[in-house]
Every structure is written in structure tokens, then in C-alpha cells.
Amino acid sequence: xxxxxxxxxxxxxxxxxxxxxxxxxxxxxxxxxxxxxxxxxxxxxxxxxxxxxxxxxxxxxxxxxxxxxxxxxxxxxxxxxxxxxxxxxxxxxxxxxxxxxxxxxxxxxxxxxxxxxxxxxxxxxxxxxxxxxxxxxxxxxxxxxxxxxxxxxxxxxxxxxxxxxxxxxxxxxxxxxxxxxxxxxxxxxxxxxxxxxxxxxxxxxxxxxxxxxxxxxxxxxxxxxxxxxxxxxxxxxxxxxxxxxxxxxxxxxxxxxxxxxxxxxxxxxxxxxxxxxxxxxxxxxxxxxxxxxxxxxxxxxxxxxxxxxxxxxxxxxxxxxxxxxxxxxxxxxxxxxxxxx
Numbered sequence: 159x160x161x162x163x164x165x166x167x168x169x170x171x172x173x174x175x176x177x178x179x180x181x182x183x184x185x186x187x188x189x190x191x192x193x194x195x196x197x198x199x200x201x202x203x204x205x206x207x208x209x210x211x212x213x214x215x216x217x218x219x220x221x222x223x224x225x226x227x228x229x230x231x232x233x234x235x236x237x238x239x240x241x242x243x244x245x246x247x248x249x250x251x252x253x254x255x256x257x258x259x260x261x262x263x264x265x266x267x268x269x270x271x272x273x274x275x276x277x278x279x280x281x282x283x284x285x286x287x288x289x290x291x292x293x294x295x296x297x298x299x300x301x302x303x304x305x306x307x308x309x310x311x312x313x314x315x316x317x318x319x320x321x322x323x324x325x326x327x328x329x330x331x332x333x334x335x336x337x338x339x340x341x342x343x344x345x346x347x348x349x350x351x352x353x354x355x356x357x358x359x360x361x362x363x364x365x366x367x368x369x370x371x372x373x374x375x376x377x378x379x380x381x382x383x384x385x386x387x388x389x390x391x392x393x394x395x396x397x398x399x400x401x402x403x404x405x406x407x408x409x410x411x412x413x414x415x416x417x418x419x420x421x422x423x424x425x426x427x428x429x430x431x432x433x434x435x436x437x438x439x440x441x442x443x444x445x446x447x448x449x450x451x452x453x454x455x456x457x458x459x460x461x462x463x464x465x466x467x468x469x470x471x472x473x474x475x476x477x478x479x480x481x482x483x484x485x486x487x488x489x490x491x492x493x494x495x496x497x498x499x
Contacts (some may be wrong), residue, residue, distance in 0.1 A: 160445045162456035166399050166421045167325035169261045171198040175437050178403050178424035179203040186253050193258040195434025204265040204292045204346050205247045206223045207273040248284045261287040278318045286472040287323040312347050319348035327351030351399040354385040376427035386418045393419025393464035409443030412496035417463035
């Protein structure tokens with residue numbers, strides 16, 4: 159029997175197939191469906207600090223609006239039983255921990271130093287098995303340098319790491335100028351895992367309405383190549399666990415991620431397209447491939463195609479760029495039909 163078990167962020171998982179954040183992780187029924195489908199762990203959607211602050215500001219505005227119009231108005235203002243904040247997220251986390259047996263990884267997208275640490279502590283207290291820091295700063299100020307953004311990201315990790323005891327992963331952006339250096343800094347600063355890569359949704363421009371609109375598109379298998387490449391480069395050089403996310407749609411894609419050095423592979427788009435039962439189907443296909451290629455466990459495959467494990471150590475490096483260009487061949491020219499059509 160092929161052994162698909164793996165260990166990610168100190169958590170024992172039945173397989174490398176993890177459910178990443180999706181609309182399904184916003185309800186308790188969604189958690190149950192993902193577990194029943196075969197996910198070995200579930201990453202929650204992110205708790206956004208800005209969203210909490212926006213809800214609180216709106217709440218305060220409408221609670222205060224008009225209260226000074228008449229002296230008696232204050233007597234009619236109801237005392238709220240609850241206030242906007244992270245409580246709905248925390249309650250979902252607590253309920254999910256009771257409802258499913260697989261590990262639940264909370265996700266946090268903070269905005270201020272105090273916000274990162276405050277909400278990280280809340281998520282740990284609510285029972286999260288691990289924490290994924292969804293760190294993204296969009297530097298629109300030309301005076302802010304890349305080095306400052308790097309330092310700020312590392313500072314967030316260090317602050318959270320000093321406060322919580324559960325494992326912490328950092329979801330990386332693909333836009334660092336020196337990804338290897340940044341990954342090393344994060345690992346040295348306490349990151350138990352690195353998730354490659356954050357998939358940013360770019361807005362679109364509607365010329366008819368003259369508006370900037372959000373556009374959400376699901377991933378394609380080709381998008382996994384960037385993550386696979388960097389996992390292959392980082393494997394053996396950075397001690398943190400690595401997770402491949404974006405572009406994993408089948409057993410072949412998951413196995414390529416593991417062969418590059420990933421501990422787990424995360425999926426959302428394939429599950430949204432075809433349903434959570436895809437976890438079990440992909441797991442069966444992985445077992446078939448491993449048996450046919452005479453592997454006894456998924457661990458034997460891990461890192462076999464990394465820069466350290468590959469026969470060609472330059473396969474993931476800059477020299478491969480020219481080799482890739484050289485593989486292109488034009489398609490045969492189609493001849494015009496002869497005779498009547």
C-alpha cells in the first residue's frame with residue numbers, strides 16, 4: 159500500500175492534498191464537504207483587518223447618527239448585543255474545529271503591527287492548528303523601497319512568532335526581487351512554512367462604464383510552473399516546509415509539486431469547478447502513478463526533481479530560459495485546398 163502521509167507545519171496529514179481558502183471555507187457545511195471529499199487539511203479564508211475596521215466604523219456611525227437631534231433621542235438608541243469585529247470568523251473557526259477531524263489552518267491578512275499580533279493571538283486562542291500569514295503590502299508611495307517592504311514583512315512575522323506558539327506559515331508574493339534571500343530571511347525569522355505563491359486578482363478597466371472593476375478568474379495548470387520552479391530552487395536550502403498553491407488541478411500537477419520539494423499541494427479552482435470529490439479522485443490517481451513508478455511512499459518522491467535532486471542542476475536556473483525558447487517549433491503551414499470545396 160502506497161504511503162501518502164506527510165507532515166506539514168508539524169501536523170500529520172493523510173496526504174499532501176490540502177484545501178486552500180475558497181468560498182467553501184466560509185461556512186461550516188463547506189468544511190464538512192471538503193473533509194468528506196478527501197482534503198487532508200483546510201486553510202480558512204483570510205481574516206482582513208481592514209474589513210473589520212470598516213465594519214466597526216460603519217457601526218459606530220449609524221449608532222451615533224441623529225442621537226443629538228433631540229434630547230430624548232438617546233433614550234431610544236438600542237444597546238447592541240454584539241459589535242462588528244472578528245467574532246464571526248472566530249466562531250466559525252471554533253465550530254469547524256468541532257465539526258471536522260482534519261487540521262484547520264487560519265489565515266490572517268493584517269494592516270497594522272498591532273492588528274497582526276492582536277488577531278493572531280485570537281486565532282490561536284480559538285483553536286487554529288496553525289496560522290498562515292497572508293502578507294501583502296502594495297507600495298504605491300515612490301519613496302518606499304523594496305528593502306523597506308522586506309523589512310516590514312519580516313517584522314510582521316517576528317512579532318507574530320514571538321506571541322503565538324502554533325506553527326506559522328507565510329504566503330509569499332511572486333514579486334520579490336530576490337526570492338531566495340527573502341525566503342531565507344523568513345525561515346531564519348521563525349517561519350515554519352512558506353506558501354508559493356499568493357495569487358493576486360488584478361482589477362479590470364471597463365471603458366463603457368469608465369470604472370475599475372474586480373475580476374476573479376480561476377487558475378490554470380500552467381500557473382503552477384512558477385511555484386514549482388521556486389520550490390525546486392529552494393528545496394534543500396531553506397529548512398521551512400513548502401506548499402505549492404495555484405495551478406494544481408490533477409494528480410500529475412500535485413506530484414510535480416512534491417517532486418520539486420513541496421510538502422503539500424493546495425487546491426481551490428479545481429474544487430470549485432468540479433467539486434470536493436476531486437480530492438479523493440486525485441489521491442487515487444497519485445497512488446496509481448507511484449505504484450507504476452515503483453515508489454513506496456510520497457516521501458521518496460519529494461525533492462527528486464529539485465535543483466539538488468535533478469540530474470541537471472541548471473534545470474531551474476537562468477540558463478533554462480534560453481533552452482525553453484529553443485524548444486519552440488512552428489506549426490506546419492496549412493495548404494490552401496485544391497479543387498472545389
